[in-house]
Amino acid sequence: MNVETMWLVTILGAPLAAALLLPLLRGRGARMAGWIAGLAAALSLIATFALLPALRRGDVPALGFEWIPAAHIRLALHLDWLTFPFLVTEAAVTLVAVVYTWGYHRPDERTPVFYALLMLFAVGMSGTTLADDMFLFYIFWELMLVASCALIAVWGDGERRGAVALKYFIFTHLGSLMVLMGLLMLYDATGSDSFSALRAGITLAPGLVTTVTTLFIAGFCVKMAIFPLHLWLPDAHAVAPMPVTIMLAAAMLSMGTYGILRFPLSIFSPAQMAPFVVPMMVAGIVSELYGALMALAEQDVKRIIAYSSVSQMGYILFGLGTLTYDGVAGATLHVIYHAIVKALLFMCVGLVMRATGRRRIAELGGLGGAMPLVALCTGAGALAIAGTPPFCIFTSEWMIFSGGFHTAHIGLSVLTLFGSLLTVAYALWFVGRIFFGARPEGLTVDRLPWAMVAPTVLLAALALIGGLFPAPVCDWVAHALPLILGGAW
């Protein structure tokens, strides 16, 4: 086992070990549980970055052995340039969410289990991106659902959490089943569940290509919460405890993007994907507009940001749908930047909710004076999500739009561009209603724990730095995409 394999195993192994060990603490080590989880998440992130030089050298860190020989199923992990941006996003979001949990979560005897499930959720996400065979991919894919669903069902806000968790599970599982069928059709065609067989190139009957692509895109769109498959998202995001919401919105949604990039886009040539260009672009636009409009109409602060995710995922699907280098690269960049900004916005919402104990936007207002730092961070987040330079999302939106204008569908691209005005509207309106204007009667502001404020400030800074110096992140994205769009893996 060389060093690269060791780091590769650490990415998954550290959170997995933490998840298995934490429940053993029982009620005694509620505070220690937080530190252990933080350590595991940090190790996972460090291990991810430790593999960056290897990737730059052109190595492909991988690991694999026979698992179920009778069915030609191998257990294999594999890190390549397509995986890397997603892996960094997940690991970083997990770490930030765990730190935020230190302040957010009031320790009790079930706290170790809470952290253990957060870690399992993280394992599910990293495993999904690292898996190099279908069986393993699907196991991790469902692990993230199971772990997040358990977190919502037990630690969610309000009496409806059980029903919301059930809805979340069943709805998302519908998407998973579509993905599963797509995977099995590929498995059946290649006779092996390993992705290396896909990389070697497969030929499918044209009818099968359409079926498989449709299943994959529809299935992954459920995870991305593209209209009209988004129904699970607002409830799940609004009810989930804040760290889980952060991980759902900032990291898990992008798993759908990864899936679309990994399967239909990588396996099939652009010519085979051509019939899906317009449907994907249109679905993206509809989602973008619908999410933004709903965000304008919502009253609950958490649901506003949740609907903003529906809108932002619309941009990403639009970018993927263009099948141009700019569009797809922009979409991948958007995954990373959206993770930063969405985590930031949810953290700000969490801070406001913690400080005031209220979550209806009509009952909030004039908080700018009482919590200036939070107001500043929220302002940065709102400007960023609206695509204002020099914040980071500007870069990715620029590339997505540019991708759109490289296609033959200029009309659709113009529509997206103007649709983004709605984003500006809800973002600024959101900040204005909470932090400016008159303060309602009886609105008090509590002290906030540093563990919740520090990651928020960090993310606000990252949103700015990412916009000012986009080059390193663009570089991560730039390696895999030319290959994908060339039709080869």
Place this chain on the structure above:
Amino acid sequence: MTGDVWMVLPLACLAGGAFAVYLVARLLTSRNDLLALLTALVFAAALVALVPLFALTGKETGFLGETRFLLPAWGHFGEGGAFLRADPGGLVVAGVALGLGLLVTLYSGRYLALDRRYETYYPLLLLLVTGLVGMVLAADLFNLYMFCELMSVAAYVLVAFRRRLDTAIEAGFKYLVMGSVGTVIILLGISFVYRETGTLALPPLSSPPTLGGKEGGMGAPGPWTRAGVACFLVGLGIKSAIVPLHTWLPDAHGRAPSSISAMLSGIIVQSAFYALLKVSLGLGLPAHDLGTLLIVLSLFNMTLGNGLALVQTHTKRLLAYSTIAQMGYIMLSIGVGLRYAIPAAIQAGFFLLLAHAAMKGLAFLCKGVCHFYCDATLIADLRGTAMRMPLVAVAFSVALAGLAGVPPLAGFTAKWFILMGALRSSDALGYVGLAVFLLNSLLALGYYLPLIGTLFTPPSPPELGGTEGGRIRVSPWMAVPVVVLGALVLAIGLYPGPWLNWTADAGGYLLALGR
């Protein structure tokens, strides 16, 4: 021939054990734990005695369905020759039954304190499994019928074991009436077959081709044999709870002691189904036709089982309806395999049978623990289980999540292979089955997940009729089988290789039988 002795040894063990346990209970001791240990020993001995059969059937390689299955044959009855014959599918069923029986016996070592009457319970449990093993290994219709009756009678009594409860008596009586109708129909079928062919033997695979080019001793089936097959389909269909002949099952499985429900739902129903497959194929029903019939019937089993499970308020009735649904999955997979001649699909069906035995057995045993300590019968009574008995709550969740097909548990791996098999079907019926299966696996989440949720919901406070939520120490007699089965559910899911190998030959065997 050495095979002869091996063949009869497991049955002799079980039947002899039943008498021995009864005598010990009457004469020496009536201590539950000792009797449970003794019965467990009998099961273990029978399991050990079964092992050489695997070696025998697996020894000769080459064309499937040749002499390798006939090797262990013993005794002479009528003109058929063999009285017992081991085949790959039957060995899977028998092995699962003995394993589950062993764990259920250990579990009863404490659980039975609720009911007492140990001297009846353990011998009946042994006779139940004797009947089952004899039935799946029988090589002629007479023995099949006798063993089937032995199994059924033991099952009727065990369902009504809590004789002070009118509901248990009612369920047992209903089971008795419906089961006896099935038995009579089977007997009628046997007489039809005998009338035409003059033999009761099920043709061995290795018989030389006779009339009509059909392998096996009987030639192309005539009208009476066809009528006989129809009788078997109905009679054994009742015992294997094929919709619409399933109506006894929710009552019987819902009212029996949990340990017995685990056996009934886990393997008894499936063994009757295996007998149905073996007899109808052996009597000349073409595999393609039987497959078609099974796919069509499975649609009803899946949908009705899951649909009715959604509205249940009793935990055990919910699990019973889930058994009907899971039987539908097994039928679908085996049906697809038979109709399109895909051995892998049949293998997947057997794999689910095995996985289901572990999952459903575990679910019923966990339910039994809750019943034993907290007197829980309704789903709502299970609230707070996680706080009182975390181990049981986790194991119960593993069982339910496995049944729902959540990776990486056994049910998911079975689902994966079933879908793989169904994908290879070559016309619309297979795809309809596939679609209904997928929809049902979504529908089933609607009752498995809330049940898991209930386990982890805090109990309602005492003033609202809830019970105090102190931590309960679960007796090791019950904890060990629960932990073993829970580990099995995980192991079958994560490392299915050995279990797949075990079921590998069943598909080829059934297809060869049904040519």
